[in-house]
Amino acid sequence: MKRNDFAARVFIPVVSILISFLIGAVIIAAMGANPLEALQYLWKGAFGNVRNLGTTFARATPLIFTTLCACFAYRCGVFNLGGEGQFIIGAILACFIATKVPLTGVPAILLCAAAGAVGGGLWAMIAGLLKVYRGQNEMIITIMLNYIATLLMGVVYTNWLRDGNIPQTAAVPDEVKLPSFLGMRATIAFPIALIIGLLIFYYLFSTSSGFRLRAVGLNATAAKVNGFNIKHYVLMSFAVSGAIAGLGGALELLGTQFRLINGFAAGYGFDGVAMALIASLHPLTGILVAVFFAALRVGSTMMQTATGVPTSVSDIIQALVIVFTVAGLAMVRLPAFRNLFTRKARKEA
Amino acid sequence: MDIANLILAAIRISSPLIFLSLAELYSQRAGLVNIGIEGIAAIGSLVGFLVSVTTGSPVLGVLAGAAAGILVNMIFAFATVTLCAEQIVYGMAINIFAPALAAFIYRVYFGSGSTLVQGDLMATLESMLGIKSDHFLVNLSLDQTPMVYIAYGLVIITGIYFSRTRSGLNFKAVGEYPKAAATLGINVNKTRYMACVICGALAGIGGAYLTTCYSRTYVDGNVAGRGFIALAAVIFGRWNAWGVLAACLFFGFCDALQIRLQVVSNTIPYQFFQMIPYAATILVLAMVGVKKAGPKACGQPYRKEER
Numbered sequence: 001m002k003r004n005d006f007a008a009r010v011f012i013p014v015v016s017i018l019i020s021f022l023i024g025a026v027i028i029a030a031m032g033a034n035p036l037e038a039l040q041y042l043w044k045g046a047f048g049n050v051r052n053l054g055t056t057f058a059r060a061t062p063l064i065f066t067t068l069c070a071c072f073a074y075r076c077g078v079f080n081l082g083g084e085g086q087f088i089i090g091a092i093l094a095c096f097i098a099t100k101v102p103l104t105g106v107p108a109i110l111l112c113a114a115a116g117a118v119g120g121g122l123w124a125m126i127a128g129l130l131k132v133y134r135g136q137n138e139m140i141i142t143i144m145l146n147y148i149a150t151l152l153m154g155v156v157y158t159n160w161l162r163d164g165n166i167p168q169t170a171a172v173p174d175e176v177k178l179p180s181f182l183g184m185r186a187t188i189a190f191p192i193a194l195i196i197g198l199l200i201f202y203y204l205f206s207t208s209s210g211f212r213l214r215a216v217g218l219n220a221t222a223a224k225v226n227g228f229n230i231k232h233y234v235l236m237s238f239a240v241s242g243a244i245a246g247l248g249g250a251l252e253l254l255g256t257q258f259r260l261i262n263g264f265a266a267g268y269g270f271d272g273v274a275m276a277l278i279a280s281l282h283p284l285t286g287i288l289v290a291v292f293f294a295a296l297r298v299g300s301t302m303m304q305t306a307t308g309v310p311t312s313v314s315d316i317i318q319a320l321v322i323v324f325t326v327a328g329l330a331m332v333r334l335p336a337f338r339n340l341f342t343r344k345a346r347k348e349a
Numbered sequence: 350m351d352i353a354n355l356i357l358a359a360i361r362i363s364s365p366l367i368f369l370s371l372a373e374l375y376s377q378r379a380g381l382v383n384i385g386i387e388g389i390a391a392i393g394s395l396v397g398f399l400v401s402v403t404t405g406s407p408v409l410g411v412l413a414g415a416a417a418g419i420l421v422n423m424i425f426a427f428a429t430v431t432l433c434a435e436q437i438v439y440g441m442a443i444n445i446f447a448p449a450l451a452a453f454i455y456r457v458y459f460g461s462g463s464t465l466v467q468g469d470l471m472a473t474l475e476s477m478l479g480i481k482s483d484h485f486l487v488n489l490s491l492d493q494t495p496m497v498y499i500a501y502g503l504v505i506i507t508g509i510y511f512s513r514t515r516s517g518l519n520f521k522a523v524g525e526y527p528k529a530a531a532t533l534g535i536n537v538n539k540t541r542y543m544a545c546v547i548c549g550a551l552a553g554i555g556g557a558y559l560t561t562c563y564s565r566t567y568v569d570g571n572v573a574g575r576g577f578i579a580l581a582a583v584i585f586g587r588w589n590a591w592g593v594l595a596a597c598l599f600f601g602f603c604d605a606l607q608i609r610l611q612v613v614s615n616t617i618p619y620q621f622f623q624m625i626p627y628a629a630t631i632l633v634l635a636m637v638g639v640k641k642a643g644p645k646a647c648g649q650p651y652r653k654e655e656r
Binding site for chain 2: 079126134136140143144147152155270271273277310313315316319323326329333334335
């Protein structure tokens, strides 16, 4: 059964991706373009040369952070849908420090990153405390906090840190910008994201604390009977997942966006949730999924310029992947579906 | 009369929330937590806008929005009722899928040009009847689109349905204890599908309201969290039509108040006022506290094979 589950976890997303691309191809054909050609440009745009690859990695970096944020929280049974708000709070704090604190170079970057992580963690803790002590539904609270964080960012770029006539903040000084990764457009934030993914993988599957956290997520009652401190793990999963997102926000600001502006990080939170679900909450698979989605986004720009197929086709493909994968993963867990295989096995035997 | 205008605005703003909250109420009463209504409203809003613009009839737009809502929610129904997918997870999937679809259809239909397409708004009863008056009571009762009346009518119908009718009690039983309901001969899955049809239609109407009665244009993200606030309204309203109405009016009032405050004050950044409805949601939920009053089987899949 164990092996079956693993096969399903790989098989279902792959089949979902294929079906989604097939539907995407039909849509492209219906719009009067050649689907094969369009998909070719999609591939070239994402991975065609080192420059495009760098762009893909750069685009993937913030998504990896929000994906890991979702993975970590859900492993503990905490539906933190607030990755976006936590990401934005991290970016706001980094923006303040980068433009207002008279520090430069590595100390400034470290301070920004630390402030982002702490800020994101604290922002998530609002929802965590309300869940643990007031029994509140964390999904609604974190979503409301997303809107509040986005509006707070609005205050920052239209008022507090506004630079000139356009509602946006000044760009962070060059000395605080993150160094590039192997000379590509991606910055060192990308390898940092990978390392954090590995750390989470190690923590969840190779430490006793991580085991307890997963136990709380799988069956809180059983975990409680075993004497695990549920409140502690729930609060910790909020804080850590928020810190991951907040760090992501700080690094995105210093590495790619450089300034806060309308639309910063829009949709990253829910994207992260979706990618974590496609990856069955596995942090390393989550990284792969995030890179895949980033590639679709980066590649679709080239597809649009070369063939005129709008980039929103790739949004549809991404959304279909999510819809099919989640349904597929549920389907293989159905008793009727499982009986299908056991009956076959019995017949063969 | 400023208070009067505020109340009028609150009623106008809370109407889409009432549709969305009732959608969620029907869904949860059958044991299905549907956090995808935000996305369903997005699709309803777009389809309502498209049909309203092309046919020139906002009423047809609302109907089309309802149909689109049902269609999208059937995906949710199939996945969660038949495939027993986790409801929260699938609701999230719908929340990502439906707005992407809406944005795509808009781009394809109107091109990516920058010209803003505007549709007609549904006429108010006042203009339909040809009455002109500035009296508050006249405005309160007549300066509203028919949709507002439908919203309040639905609240009354829902309240009676769930407390006074046999079918409504059966419906509730499915959300409380599906196995017991099944032994009494109630078809659990059929009831849940029905709930999804009602939920999809109402959520679609709630979305279409935004583009046929509230604003002349469609923009991506125009639902702006109303679907999630509706979720909060159902909890705050203790899963009861009257409570839900009170919660929606409260949130509508917060929203009307923040728009008013934005105009009045020019020293405080307007975003702080925009935070009011969202902050109020958190505060209210924090005050309501831990009492669990929702349908007991909410969120749990029903598998006939399991005994």
